[in-house]
Amino acid sequence: MMTEFTSADGVLRDRRVVGRYLQFYADEHPISAQLFGSDPAVLADAARLCEDLGFDLVDLNLGCPAKKVVKCNGGSGLLRDLPAIGRIFRAVRAAVRIPFTVKFRAGWSEQEIVCVELARMAEDCGLAAVALHARTREQGYSGFARWEWIAAVKAAVRIPVVGNGDIRRPEDAAAMVGQTGCDAVMIGRTAASNPWIFRQIAEYSARGCYEEPGEADRYSMIRTYFEMLIAEETPGAIGKMKQFVSWFTHGVPNSSGLRKAVYEARSEREVLERVTAFFEGNALPAAAHAASLSAVLS
Numbered sequence: 427m428m429t430e431f432t433s434a435d436g437v438l439r440d441r442r443v444v445g446r447y448l449q450f451y452a453d454e455h456p457i458s459a460q461l462f463g464s465d466p467a468v469l470a471d472a473a474r475l476c477e478d479l480g481f482d483l484v485d486l487n488l489g490c491p492a493k494k495v496v497k498c499n500g501g502s503g504l505l506r507d508l509p510a511i512g513r514i515f516r517a518v519r520a521a522v523r524i525p526f527t528v529k530f531r532a533g534w535s536e537q538e539i540v541c542v543e544l545a546r547m548a549e550d551c552g553l554a555a556v557a558l559h560a561r562t563r564e565q566g567y568s569g570f571a572r573w574e575w576i577a578a579v580k581a582a583v584r585i586p587v588v589g590n591g592d593i594r595r596p597e598d599a600a601a602m603v604g605q606t607g608c609d610a611v612m613i614g615r616t617a618a619s620n621p622w623i624f625r626q627i628a629e630y631s632a633r634g635c636y637e638e639p640g641e642a643d644r645y646s647m648i649r650t651y652f653e654m655l656i657a658e659e660t661p662g663a664i665g666k667m668k669q670f671v672s673w674f675t676h677g678v679p680n681s682s683g684l685r686k687a688v689y690e691a692r693s694e695r696e697v698l699e700r701v702t703a704f705f706e707g708n709a710l711p712a713a714a715h716a717a718s719l720s721a722v723l724s
């Protein structure tokens with residue numbers, strides 16, 4: 427498990443960033459802290475801070491395609507400057523004792539594929555593993571991940587290779603391992619819409635079949651998560667709740683009414699009440715009922 431990507435600059439300048447992005451629970455080990463940035467000395471200092479905070483690994487993000495990150499040479503912005511990546515690898519590796527890993531895209535564009543060279547450099551600089559999201563920066567999230575790039579990286583290095591991109595079901599995870607020989611798989615978007623994917627992959631590997639989550643599983647997951655957000659007074663909790671209700675209830679019959687009711691809620695408690703009302707079969711507010719009725723009729 428890994429934290430959301432965290433600005434190395436930000437975390438050194440403002441300790442509130444630690445509270446917001448680099449928190450973890452005692453039962454979440456082993457856990458990795460993911461950093462982004464472009465200055466080797468700043469990244470090295472931030473990595474040391476992560477080690478001091480008790481993280482088991484530190485990871486460098488060379489995959490984020492967002493304009494505001496790329497503009498400062500962070501995330502996938504660095505993929506066009508391999509010597510700069512080498513300087514970061516060496517500075518961070520020398521700064522910490524914990525394992526250091528990297529997550530990257532295949533290259534800036536189809537014409538500038540660097541994943542094999544980058545993985546070899548990571549190995550030479552003493553990184554413990556590499557994770558490849560097999561798309562280019564230019565692709566964003568469009569098209570398909572090109573798993574053959576994962577196979578090429580796996581063939582080029584001896585350190586563990588983690589494959590990433592377009593795993594939606596356990597069968598996809600098995601296919602990625604089969605086609606690329608990768609040592610592990612990483613799940614992005616499906617973790618948010620179907621957090622049971624991890625259990626399902628374990629079941630599928632052991633028995634060749636897996637169970638789908640029921641409504642009770644979904645309710646329990648949403649409720650637990652929302653109660654944690656409320657108890658910890660998480661900044662931006664209401665926004666997260668609205669986003670996660672939408673992700674967690676896709677495919678649940680009549681849930682469009684719930685999503686509308688939650689969207690209109692004005693407080694965290696109100697969100698939770700509306701979720702409870704939906705899953706326990708109580709009445710949703712009139713507007714939400716009308717919405718779910720029209721969803722059924724349409």
Ligand SMILES: Cc1cc2nc3c(=O)[nH]c(=O)nc-3n(C[C@H](O)[C@H](O)[C@H](O)COP(=O)(O)O)c2cc1C
Binds near residue numbers: 431592
């Ligand atoms: C909303 C969102 C946030 C993401 N944040 C991060 C991040 O902080 N660090 C990271 O390495 N990748 C991040 N990713 C990328 C995913 O980890 C993953 O590489 C990508 O979505 C492809 O894998 P998937 O097909 O399993 O989703 C993010 C993706 C999305 C959609």
